Amino acid sequence: NAGVTQTPKFQVLKTGQSMTLQCAQDMNHEYMSWYRQDPGMGLRLIHYSVGAGITDQGEVPNGYNVSRSTTEDFPLRLLSAAPSQTSVYFCASSYFGENTEAFFGQGTRLTVV
Amino acid sequence: AQKITQTQPGMFVQEKEAVTLDCTYDTSDQSYGLFWYKQPSSGEMIFLIYQGSYDEQNATEGRYSLNFQKARKSANLVISASQLGDSAMYFCAMRLFGNEKLTFGTGTRLTIIP
Numbered sequence: 001n002a003g004v005t006q007t008p009k010f011q012v013l014k015t016g017q018s019m020t021l022q023c024a025q026d027m028n029h030e031y032m033s034w035y036r037q038d039p040g041m042g043l044r045l046i047h048y049s050v051g052a053g054i055t056d057q058g059e060v061p062n063g064y065n066v067s068r069s070t071t072e073d074f075p076l077r078l079l080s081a082a083p084s085q086t087s088v089y090f091c092a093s094s095y096f097g098e099n100t101e102a103f104f105g106q107g108t109r110l111t112v113v
Numbered sequence: 114a115q116k117i118t119q120t121q122p123g124m125f126v127q128e129k130e131a132v133t134l135d136c137t138y139d140t141s142d143q144s145y146g147l148f149w150y151k152q153p154s155s156g157e158m159i160f161l162i163y164q165g166s167y168d169e170q171n172a173t174e175g176r177y178s179l180n181f182q183k184a185r186k187s188a189n190l191v192i193s194a195s196q197l198g199d200s201a202m203y204f205c206a207m208r209l210f211g212n213e214k215l216t217f218g219t220g221t222r223l224t225i226i227p
């Protein structure tokens with residue numbers, strides 16, 4: 001019973017490098033999202049998807065791209081990493097519904113040097 | 114836009130005592146849900162409890178209860194008989210009905226003292 005799986009758990013990038021954070025869920029959830037967690041700021045929404053082929057921007061989308069070709073996968077791409085993108089990234093998924101909680105992945109700690 | 118405020122950056126509580134973590138929210142919508150999540154030092158986000166804006170009873174889940182005061186726009190988490198394993202960061206979050214986006218507060222770091 002995997003739930004939401006994020007890879008990698010840790011990553012160090014040099015400024016300007018690109019990379020993709022992977023997220024997969026096996027619960028057939030329609031909704032998936034990416035958050036970043038920074039000290040003193042809680043979790044902030046980067047991008048989200050309400051189903052395969054549909055994505056939209058959240059609160060802090062700049063510097064990130066997403067796509068959703070399948071229900072299960074929702075990768076987050078950093079096109080040209082910047083030190084300001086040093087953060088912990090969480091992928092989450094949920095069913096649609098009023099009282100459905102979001103399930104989170106284990107998080108990816110990204111450092112950009 | 115919605116806003117969640119958690120005014121206690123950190124709290125220290127003696128083991129076995131009850132603890133209340135404060136959460137106030139701001140929205141002009143009438144239909145919404147409120148969530149509490151726990152983040153232990155290992156980093157994962159664990160769902161604790163949910164309260165809908167139309168729920169007449171305060172939500173309870175084991176040792177967790179939610180003190181929901183709609184008129185005051187507060188949704189405080191109460192943990193009864195605290196345990197060492199309750200030491201963690203706690204986040205309050207909100208979601209409007211029909212919109213799956215969660216808005217989080219800045220969190221409260223709870224430390225249980227033996």
